[in-house]
Amino acid sequence: MRAWAALLCALVALGGCEKPDPRPSITVQRIFGDCRAHVPKFGKATLNPNGECEIITELLDRFEAENPDIRLNINTVAWPGYNQLSAQLAADDAPDLVTMHMAVIPDYQTHGLLMPMGQGLAKAGVAPDAFTPAARRAVTINNEVYGLPFDTWTQLFHINMNLFGQAGLVRNGEPILPRNAQELLTQARQFHKATGKPYFVQSIVNEKAAYARNLYTYLLAQNEIVFPEPNRIRVNTSKAREIVALFRQIYAEDLTTRDQDYAAATTAFINGEGGVYIVGTWMIGTFDTEAALAGRPLYHGYRVKPYPRLFGQVDPAFVDGHAWVMPRKKRTPAQEAATYRLLKFLSQHEAEWTRSGHLSSMQAVADDPKWRAGPHRRDLVAITNYGQGLPTDVQRQFAIQEMLSDELAAAITGLKPIDEALGDAETRINDMLANLS
Amino acid sequence: MTERRGWTHLLFVLPFLAVYLWLLVYPLLTGVSLSLHRANLFGGATFIGLENYTRLFRDATFRQALGNTVLFVALCVPVLVTVALALALALNRAGRFAAALRSIVFASSVLSVTVMTIVWRQVLTVDGGLLSHVAQGVGARPLAFLSDPHLVLPSLVLITVWWSLGLPMILFLSALQQIPRSVYEAAALDRATPWSVFRHVTLPALTPALLLVIAYECALQFQLFGQPQLLTQGGPNGASRPMVLYIYETGFNHWDVGYAAAASQILFALILVVALVPQLARRLWGRA
Amino acid sequence: MSAVAIAPINTRGRQTWAWLRLAFCASMLAFVLLPLLWAVYLSFRPNVELMRHAPLKLTGPYTLDNYIELFRNATLFRWFFNSMVVSGASVAGVLVLSSLAGFAFGRLQFPGRNWLYALVLMGLAIPDQSVILTRHQIFSDLHWHNSYLALILPGLSAPLGVFLMTEAFRALPKSLEDAARLDGASTFSTFWHILLPQTVPALASLAIYTFLLSWNDYWWPLISATRPAMFTLTEGMAAAQSNYIEVTGMGVLTAQAVVAGLPVLIIYILFQKHIVGAVTGMVKL
Known part of the structure; x- marks a missing residue:
């Protein structure tokens, strides 16, 4: 009898049979x-x-x-x-x-x-x-x-200072970062010419977040209203198109790595295959460890900075x-x-x-x-002050980020015209938001 | 056997039928009802009639997923069945080598989808992937298997064939075992060529298994999910998003469960028509 | 010794045939084996090496660390045990239910047989994703989550087994039953003593396949077994990975792959002689 009880216990309610x-x-x-x-x-x-x-x-x-x-x-x-x-x-x-x-x-x-x-x-x-x-x-x-x-995290510019030095983009031990979109292109071309490597390391395969975060960051920097109402996104605007066009241009000119997923991009940065890796705070520790290893491409040459002000007048950070x-x-x-x-x-x-x-x-x-x-x-540290997320009355932010990144990746790699991609993103996201229950 | 005893024969089917109705058919029917509602994971269901269905056909992402799925099945199933059949014919023999090769082929099927995609990522990735090493070795530019919209679906076919060979192979093997030896002995006496033995003896005997495997693989491959979910998330530009991934995204990520249920019903209908109608027809009316 | 074709014909045709087969087997071997070897190779490489480049060095360094790390996780054995219980019970359950039903559909007459069989075949078209929410609700209402029963039962509703066994029973010669009936055997004893033993190759295929499905199932355990003590191996290993395992632990991950895949492979090797068993006798001819 006891054996049966034990068996039943084991089969049905495993959790409830422990000692009180x-x-x-x-x-x-x-x-x-x-x-x-x-x-x-x-x-x-x-x-x-x-x-x-x-x-x-x-x-x-x-x-x-x-x-x-x-x-x-x-x-x-x-x-x-x-x-x-x-x-x-x-x-x-x-x-x-x-x-x-x-x-x-x-x-x-x-x-x-x-x-x-x-x-x-x-x-x-x-x-x-x-x-x-x-x-x-x-x-x-x-x-x-x-x-x-428990924490705040955001995407940042992780910089290979050794390559930046080669490209003449270091002054007084500080990396020289662009102050507007045109300067970014100029510096990226200069970097490419000097090092033979792309300025950016970015993941694009299996990537569901990075591009949306880039766009949010630079829209927030221009005080753009991305969500006029909690149930409606607005991203097919001239400002958004301008931001996406910059990333499109970078991709078209081969100023970024291509065809990489997250793991490949991370490996590429660690191996010194590009100047700036746009990725989150959580990688800082790993890169610092690499920067302490003699003989490695990042040795004594790793810095991390918030996104530079490329558009707009305020410091941008989507967190x-x-x-x-x-x-x-x-x-x-x-x-x-x-x-x-x-x-x-x-x-x-x-x-x-x-x-x-x-x-x-x-x-x-x-x-x-x-x-x-x-x-x-x-x-x-300043990011903890000015960083912002989406309004808290917007639901399904993860899903929105995924759909937006989907369309942005298509635009940036040239598979879709920019305005069409942004329009499709709006349609998809608003269709979901209109049907919330 | 008489009709009267026939009723007791139902007893053999009953245990399975009970579980089947309870855990598959009933959930399917709830799904049909759910598809007529606007609902999320935590209730709030409102009856909206067929609106989810009309919404689906306005949805470009869904239409694209539908197209991807059909194309994938059309590419994958013929290749898979042909290769599995060839393997079964070649390996239907005693001997260490055949046994080892059977085990190796099967070994590719034992990996879970999570693991299998990790392995193939290491093969297909442009940076340091096995195939890109090969390409560089012969001086070619590595192909972007997972980020070129024209290559991504064929790549999924390739890895799916690799991963799914095991089951059809063993089904063909066990069917080959049931062909009576005497038939081959007769063929041997007639000095038949291997091809004509295959054509006139083996293939007709394998037809039921062949139909079974085709039907089953169609049904299975229509449900493609884990490979793109883990490798590409449906990208680039939706080129590798199949219907089940779409259903998963709308149901689990968007919490739009009524809508996801509607998409499931369409997938279900599609599989029924494509994979099962020929089988059913044969079973019900054309029995030999 | 030739394959299925016992038929030795003219020597030239036979040779071409043998060469073709060899070439095919060799290319399949490469196709199937290379990715597997690649995975095994990666599992013996230090994580740090994998994070850097040049993974095509065959000279090493190699390490057992990935496996040691894996087996230091004490819960792993508990998960392994859970998976064994669940997969074992699923195989037993599916074999019993499917052979009973397959026998009836394949060999017996009863009212509504064809329609019931059609109903069962229809089940092959139902994607798991579309029933998983309702199933979860069913088990929630019964308070059965986090139990072996909840992990086993859904697998028993899959119609593939019935489909396979019906075909297998149907393929058996009619004479088998007639002899039994002359002896006055009951329906059940005909099934049990005469017909069932003839379907061993099909049963073995089904057992292997069911074990495989159950062992690798991910979504259902993920939402039903939410307490670590009830995790299956597949689920537990996924949970043990941190967010970005691709970066920090590719070696451990592939080691997991090897460890998780081995039991199923062993099951296959144990059962495969039943599938291809009869060949031995045949080839001796």
Whole structure:
């Protein structure tokens, strides 16, 4: 009889058959991968200590060690994890705390699937005015906070200074970056002539985000309204066409690498095959490691800068960030308290998380001279102030980014005329937005 | 057997039928109903009649996906079936070499789609891919298999054939096993050429298996998904977006599940017509 | 020794035929094997090397690190066990259900048979993506997610097995049953003792294929087994990858590929003698 019960238990309700534990139990669901293989429990990472995975693993271990009265379960899920989360919400089995891109928060918030966290965070001593402006804008919807910001990230100009030097584009140890579109073309041609290599390294195969982020960045820099209404995008404008035409021109003149996917582009940059790689903050650590290796193309020759002002009068940056959100579910008061204790812990240790290269989303961290003294921080910290995402009443931002990038890639590689591609992007995106329910 | 006992024969079919109706047919019917609604992952369903269907046919992305899918099947299935049949004929013999080659061919099918695409990415990529090494070796310019709109679909055909040879091969092999030995002995006495043995003995005996494999592969290849999803995301310019990727994008990324359901119904109808009508007709009316 | 063609004819034709076959086999071998070898080769290369260039060096360096890293993950064995349970049970379930149904469709008369069979064939045209949401709802309502049952059952609804087994039963000579009926055997015992053993090649193909499908299934486990203790190997390995594995861990990834692919390959080698078993006797002629 007992054997049968055990079998049934094993077959149907595996999770429910463990020994009872009086401690409140909370489940954290996160992306960033599993690296337990080289991060011993409660120990230090033996490899790649500044990787996202290694840092988050260490942090959660430390919380567990410091809070023996809480039982912490960790669910590591494949990036970006939203299919699982939606499935769990539909099955009424959501985890207590989940990593979520700030741009995705509106999708779940609209359907009442996220807990408002402002009050709870304030009680735990984390007030929303502690967030940087960029982060605060992104997690606030209708004056309520729906996530604890964990970082801000953006795409940047990663620069091979050794090649820039060869091309005569270094002055006083600083890279010379263009101040407008025409100058970009001139410098890129000069670079190409001097080094025989393309100015840009860019991924185009299997790429669903980079081009949309470029466009958003330079439209925001000109104070263009991309979303006149939450349900309507407007990108087939003269300003947008001008931006895309620049990237089209760069591609047509072979001033960028071609036919690369993300992995190939990253490898190409590491191997010194181009001057500027447009990619996110998360690669800074990897490139710094390369820059420290003698004999490598990036040796003592890596810098990273925000996008230069090519269009418009303000500093441009389209940003997103990771946040911790609480899916709607029944929690006991003890579980809720435990969750907020973890949130407080995470916010206190945000500076450690940003070792990965991400920008801070906590004003105190961003202002801390010690944090600013970290590599490249001085060049980038201003982004935490002026960086912006799309308006928080725009839903499906990931899907929009994908469709827009799709069309932009077609325009840039010359498969479609620019205005047709931008028109198609508008049609596709607006069709989706018009049919939201 | 009498009609009266016939009813008890239903018992053999019942266990499968129960699971089948519960987990495949019922979800299909819910899908039909869903396709008449505007709905997202978390409810909010409004009945809108056939609007999703009319919207689909105005949707250039969907029309392109439809075209890609049909073209892919038309390219992939003939190649796949021919090569698998040739392999089965060549390897239907004892001996270490044949056994090893059978295992190797099958080994390409054991990889999951995630892994298979990683392997092929390493072969096809312009930067340091196996084929680009080969191209450079003979002094040619490496081809952009995954970013040239004219090459991307044939590339997907190539890797799909590589990945899918295993099952049709073993189906043909097991069919070849069922051909009675005596037929070949008779042919041997007649001093038939290998070609005429194939033409007049093997092929007719293989016809049921051949039809089965063609029908099944059509149904399967219409559902092309993982390869483009992982390698190209449907690009460049939508040239490698098949219908299932479109369905996945609208359903899971846009949360537009009613619309995705409508697109699924069209795909379903298409597969039914193309792959199954000939089979059904043969089963129901033309039984030999 | 010749292939299927037991028929030795004039020597010249035979030789041309043999050469053709050899050339075909050799080119297929290259086509199939090169990408596989490439993957195995990459799995023994250090990650750092893969991130830089020149992957075409055969001289090394080589490393076991990718495999060591993989096996240090203790949960891996749990996932492996889950996958074995799920794939094993799926094979057993599919074989039982399909051979019963295939026997009835292929050899028996019953009311509505042709229409039911048509209904089953129709299932081949249903893409998984279009039923996965409702299936998820069904299991949510039953609170069955995160269980072996939830991982196994959907695989049992696939109609391919019934299709294959019906064809296999139909292909058997009529005389087999007649003898059994003369002995007064029941329908079930005819099925079990006389006909089923004749379909072993088809059963073996089906077993291999079902194991393969179940082992490599990704989407359903992803949304049904959401607790790490219930992950399958395919799902767990995907979750263990960080966002940008292409860059940071190509070596580990290909090592995973090799590890995940091996069990299925072993299953194939175990079963393949049943598929091609009879050949041995034939060729001895």
